[in-house]
Amino acid sequence: MPGDVNEETALLSRPVSKPRTPLPKLQLSVILLIQTAEPLASQSIYPYINQLVSELDITGGDEKKVGYYAYQSLFFLTQAATVLQWSRASDRLGRKPILLIGLFGATSSIICFGLSRTFWALVASRCLCGLLSANIGVMKTAMGDLTDRTNRAEGFAYLPIVWAIGASLGPFIGGSLARPHDRFPELFSGKFWQDFPYFLPCLVTGSVVLLSFFVVFFFFKEARSTITVPWKNRKPPALIESGDEEFLRAAHPPTVTFRKGPLPLRELFIFPVIISISNYVTLAFLNTTLAALLPLFLAMPIDIGGLGLPPYKIGLILSTYGIATGLFQVLFFARFVRRFGERRVFINGLMTCLPVFTLFPIMSMIARRSGLSIIVWVLVGCVLGLGALMDTSFGAVFMFVTAAAPKSSRGTVNGLSQTSVAIARAIGPAMSTSLFSFSVQHNLLGGYLVYLVFFVLSGFALLLAVRLPLEIWEDVD
Structure with a gap:
């Protein structure tokens, strides 16, 4: 009967009233250190990557083509080929060994990057990092293991914060230490530093990642308890309440079965998982697009649609963005989630894409008419502030993904x-940097077609975001 179904759903989705569980400080600190090391290594290359590609002489001296060769996308392609296997392995082998493999891969790849002298050597180093990049998903899984519904907003609030710390220190290190024989000739005058002008920032960031490897090895301890997985055939797993096996057996003894171990992959394609992942994908696409487009826009000469800034200034700007993001997260994220809910926080953050992609052509037009005036710098600050608000969406969507997943x-x-x-x-990066170059080369919409494309895509992302439920799902056992 319809009434019976509504009563059953109400029982299964009844609110949980529990005191906030304290976060395990040591294990949380280890996870946050890993989260800091990842962007520290990966984003330290952004201030000088366009200059490096230009120096390799594969663009034929045409700066308008640099965007075509911004090769960060190769990392994500190789990561896509292996990250699922690493994450599934963490369900069976545990989180710690997979985290160690990921840190080893990051250390090796960044050192290889600094010692590369050809474009294809750079490509190989990034592909190596992608293939061994086990941590990007396992870190969030480990955070889900450490938290529950009562303290998850606080736990996941830390992830963007420490990511922002790494994302601010990484570009600062990359921009400050690149080409040390030019900036610090009294300390780095040897031939080695002339042959490998970008090795020093790679050495510094690689050392931090290696330190994280040893911290995880000696201090990270994961739960060893066996997880019992309730599986209900008639209802999506997201309706089953966390940690209440007796209630489930009493309410539906014929339809609930219990088994141990990870579920088959095909059984995970349910609406809560699909809608959560879909929104995470659109957010990541737009965010990565912005991350690749911003340094390219800052580096390109004013006459071809950029601001013409040197690497050290780009590093300072990206570092400021990271600091702003971190401060915003630590001050407001958990409060916003408790007051407005995960859905509203996610949608509000995603909406910032619309003004962000509008401001790029405005900054360019002002710079072309009056140079780098105070108005341009104010608008750059607006982009950074909106980007900080955009990053709150990551913590919210992480919570949706975690709640949609069965614990096992x-x-x-x-x-x-x-x-x-x-x-x-x-x-995202390949499309944005290539479309930037294509727009400029062919003077499409005055060279600003790239921003119109991503403005429209941001609108479609918002249409998907409103499909998220008003209330987040309960944890699935």
Whole structure:
């Protein structure tokens, strides 16, 4: 009867009233250190990558073509090929060994990057990092293991914060230490530093990642308890309440079965998982597009649609963005989630894409008419502020993905999400940098076609975001 179904759903989805569980400080600190090291290594190359590609002489001296060779997408393509396997392995082998493999891969790849002298050597180093990039999904899985519904907003609020710290220090290190024989000739005058002008920032960031490897090895301890997985055939797993086996057996003894171990992959394609991952993908696509487009816009000469800034200034700007993001997260994210809910926080953050992509052509037009005036710098600050608000969407969507995943298959669901996101992040930078160059070369909409395209795509992303439920799902056992 319809009434019976409504009563059953109400029982299964009844609110949980529990005191906030304290976060395990040591294990949380280890996860946050890993989260800091990842962007520290990956984003330290952004201030000088366009200059490096230009110096390799593969553009034929045409700066308008640099965007075509911004090769960050290769990392995400190789990551997409392996991240699901690493994440599924973490469900069976544990989180710690997979985290160690990921840190080893990041250390090796960044050192190889600094020692590369050809374009294809750079490509190989980034592909190596992508293939061994196990941590991007496992970190979120480990955070889900450490938290529950009562403290998850606080736990996931830390992830963007420490990511912002790494994202601010990385560009600062990359921009400050690149070409040390030019900037600090009294300390780095040897031939080695002339032959490998970008090795120093890679050495510094690689050392931090290696330190994280040893911290995880000696201090990270994961739960060893066996997880019992309730599986209900007539209802989506997202309707089953966390940690209440007796209630489930009493309410529906004929339809609830219990089994151990990760669920088969095909059983994870349910609406809560699909809608959560889909929104994560659109957010990551737009965010990665912005991350690739911003340094390219800052580096390109004013006459071809950029601001013509040197690497050290680009590093300072990207560092400021990271600091702003971190401060905004620590001050407001958990409060926003408790007051407005995960859905509203996600949608509000995603909406910032619309003004962000509008401001790029405005900054360019002002710079062309009056140079780098105070108005341009104010608008750059607006872009950074809106980007900080945009990043609150990540914490919110992480919570949707975590709540949609059965506990025994959290690694697999996070692997699915990161595989999808890696593909989106591979397309985003390649599409944005290439479309930037294409727009400028052919003077499409005055060279500003790229921003119109991503403005429209942001609108479609918002249409998908409103499909998220008003209330987040309960944890699935």
